[in-house]
Amino acid sequence: MVHCTSSNQTAARLYLDSIAPAGVLDGSRAGNFDVADQGSPIQVPGGSVLICQWTGADNNAVGTMRVQYVVLKQRR
Structure with a gap:
């Protein structure tokens, strides 16, 4: 879930490790x-x-x- 207190309409992007x-x-x-779409989780x-x-x-504004x-662990 994303939320922002801005009175202007905002967009949000989720990045992995760096903004690129x-x-x-x-x-x-x-x-x-x-x-978020709960049926399409991101690993x-x-x-x-x-x-x-x-x-x-x-x-x-505050976002x-x-x-x-869920933490997935690999069994050895």
Whole structure:
């Protein structure tokens, strides 16, 4: 879920490890409030960093992202 307090409409993009075109995992044109598609989970390699970036926000607006996750362990 993404949320932003901006009075302007925002967009949010989710990146893996760095803000670069190759690292885009997901995004929303409704960055002020949107909920993810629970039926299409994103798998993220261990040790990775998730970065959420909002565009179009007012100065001093606050963006929040909530992540629901499950840790998968490989059996040896």
